[in-house]
Amino acid sequence: MSTPRLVPNPTKRRRNLTGGRRAGFGSYAFLALCLVIGFLPFYWSFLIGSGDSGTLRDPNRSWIPGANFLENVGEVINNPTVNFWAALRNSIIVSVTVAASVVFFSTLAGFAFAKLKFRGRGWLLTAVVATTAVPTQLGVVPLFIIMSELGWTGTIGAVIIPNLVTAFGVFWMTQYLGQVLPDELIESAQVDGANSFRTFWHIVLPSARPAAAMLGLFTFIATWTDFFWPSIVLDARNPTLPVSLRLLQANYFVDYSIVLAGALIATIPLLLLFVLAGKQLVSGIMQGAVKG
Amino acid sequence: MTTLRPSHRESPENHQASPPQPTRALSSRFARWDKKYSAYVYILPFFVLFALVGAIPLAYTAWVSLNDWSLIGGQGDFIGFDNYVAVLGERNFWIALRNTLSIFIIQVIPQLVIGLAIAAALDRNLRNGTLWRMGVLLPFIVMPVAVALIFNSLYGDQYGLINTTLQSLGLPTVGWHSDVLPSHIAIATMVDYRWTGYAALILLAGMQAIPRDYYEAATLDGAGSLRQFFSITIPQLRGTLIFVIVTATIGGLQIFDEPRLFDDQGLGGPDGQWLTLTLYLYKLGWNDLDFGRASAVAWLLFCLIAIIALINLFITTRIASSARRKRKGE
Numbered sequence: 001m002s003t004p005r006l007v008p009n010p011t012k013r014r015r016n017l018t019g020g021r022r023a024g025f026g027s028y029a030f031l032a033l034c035l036v037i038g039f040l041p042f043y044w045s046f047l048i049g050s051g052d053s054g055t056l057r058d059p060n061r062s063w064i065p066g067a068n069f070l071e072n073v074g075e076v077i078n079n080p081t082v083n084f085w086a087a088l089r090n091s092i093i094v095s096v097t098v099a100a101s102v103v104f105f106s107t108l109a110g111f112a113f114a115k116l117k118f119r120g121r122g123w124l125l126t127a128v129v130a131t132t133a134v135p136t137q138l139g140v141v142p143l144f145i146i147m148s149e150l151g152w153t154g155t156i157g158a159v160i161i162p163n164l165v166t167a168f169g170v171f172w173m174t175q176y177l178g179q180v181l182p183d184e185l186i187e188s189a190q191v192d193g194a195n196s197f198r199t200f201w202h203i204v205l206p207s208a209r210p211a212a213a214m215l216g217l218f219t220f221i222a223t224w225t226d227f228f229w230p231s232i233v234l235d236a237r238n239p240t241l242p243v244s245l246r247l248l249q250a251n252y253f254v255d256y257s258i259v260l261a262g263a264l265i266a267t268i269p270l271l272l273l274f275v276l277a278g279k280q281l282v283s284g285i286m287q288g289a290v291k292g
Numbered sequence: 293m294t295t296l297r298p299s300h301r302e303s304p305e306n307h308q309a310s311p312p313q314p315t316r317a318l319s320s321r322f323a324r325w326d327k328k329y330s331a332y333v334y335i336l337p338f339f340v341l342f343a344l345v346g347a348i349p350l351a352y353t354a355w356v357s358l359n360d361w362s363l364i365g366g367q368g369d370f371i372g373f374d375n376y377v378a379v380l381g382e383r384n385f386w387i388a389l390r391n392t393l394s395i396f397i398i399q400v401i402p403q404l405v406i407g408l409a410i411a412a413a414l415d416r417n418l419r420n421g422t423l424w425r426m427g428v429l430l431p432f433i434v435m436p437v438a439v440a441l442i443f444n445s446l447y448g449d450q451y452g453l454i455n456t457t458l459q460s461l462g463l464p465t466v467g468w469h470s471d472v473l474p475s476h477i478a479i480a481t482m483v484d485y486r487w488t489g490y491a492a493l494i495l496l497a498g499m500q501a502i503p504r505d506y507y508e509a510a511t512l513d514g515a516g517s518l519r520q521f522f523s524i525t526i527p528q529l530r531g532t533l534i535f536v537i538v539t540a541t542i543g544g545l546q547i548f549d550e551p552r553l554f555d556d557q558g559l560g561g562p563d564g565q566w567l568t569l570t571l572y573l574y575k576l577g578w579n580d581l582d583f584g585r586a587s588a589v590a591w592l593l594f595c596l597i598a599i600i601a602l603i604n605l606f607i608t609t610r611i612a613s614s615a616r617r618k619r620k621g622e
Contacts, residue, residue, distance in 0.1 A: 024416070030409065031414070031427075031428070034406075034410055039430070041446070045438075045441075056445060057450075106338075112335050116330070121331075124339075128338065131347075134346050135546055135594065136349075137546050137548075138546075138593060139353055141353055141583050141586050141587045142587075145356075161345070164341055165338045167338070195326045196326050197330065221433055225435040225436060231552075232574070241437075242435050245438065245441065246437060246553065246558075249441055259441055259445075260442060262441075263435075263437070263441045264438070270435075271433065274426070281429070282426055283422075286494075286497040
């Protein structure tokens, strides 16, 4: 009791200076268990992916990884039917383009909705929110017909175009800009003679950076992991990573070592991005939920 | 227009006291145009794109569904509601409907319960809070395809980790790929693996908006953690919970990736054990080449989503208003 910081009494434990309740051993143990469960599939895929073709079937396999990981990775990236390098390149192009475009157009529209006065603003914004209720997935049949009429099936344009701007992005940026950007800043820029696009470029875009980072990351991840539409509109000759992984499964269904090595390496780029920028994403998700 | 006029009358006179010179006139005309219309230009890309890839395809889907339409032959005869009749008469449609609802329910309940538990733990004052939050979100960045491949091997009927573990414990193994309910449980775990952390973070954000003095007052009144959780956290979290449930419903009813990848054929199992509605739609369109029937399924699915969303809304507003009445009565 003489050292209350080390041996807190039960009532003090629930309160501290910031008003939050301090976590007990139970919270840490529970969260640690969740992390272990979250991490286990990664380890399992590394375990099998680093063994030879018989590892999955071996009932006495150990929990220590084998030595074949690089060999299995080589098998994946050099396999002509899977087209790994093309898939990686396509995934990067598609995800970067879509993320950049969603951020740009959403910020632009968000600026208009949050800071410009125009007729019909209220119901147009309502219309944006209402469109989120329309599941675009259900339009796949005609969208596919349109794409094949245009001759775009099999090209990554067919994956990029439908995703260039999202209702979520517009709503998100409207909320954010409405809250952080003072009207006076916009007005003073206009008094100085800046037209609205210059105002957008020099004032709005820089101040949108935190929300734009989250929106960009989120869009990047969603695009990178997207499977349904790309699997319909792309084929083996020009896939994205998820499509190519699917081909790997269909071609190698007996050899899980290679399939899981492929699954793991296709995830690595996103893992790296997450380690570098995950903080932004986490705080962004939390911020959005409070306001939304 | 009416709201714009006053500011428009003012601004040219205010900013340009001197008589306008030709270039000035041009730039002030541009400024007026800019102020009046540029907002529409800025929001235009969204609406154009939505029309092209959202609204028009959905309406077009309705048209395709009323025709005999194949992937190869294109548009055939107008046949009215025959596609709907045919689809509704097919056993696979009802199997897919059952599977979709079953997987959704098996998936959504643990996602909410575990998500709430994780959020409650994260809501405590943790050391390295951001790191814990990132750790919880980690599964979210794994591709569904990769998740499916990994879980597919974990759930292998003969050599999967789960069955070999059961075997070594002397328990009977489970036919994850041959029986209906086990396959639904397996697919539900894949969905939950990816989404529980995300749901937890959204719920956590809602929790952090709850005023801390509620908890302090409750502590002074002698309420324990569990009591506080059910009497303060859950009621205060209603709005966020509704958001999470509605999002999970819309996503869950369209489930495709996980069932498609649950075996290497990708057609929902030899006997449709894990055939879902979106997978059925895909199968009709791109395997049987019947776009008319695929579109009919799309519209039926759309109606199902709308109905369930309305039921959701009805129930949650009832709960919300009854809770408000109760609070007022106290």
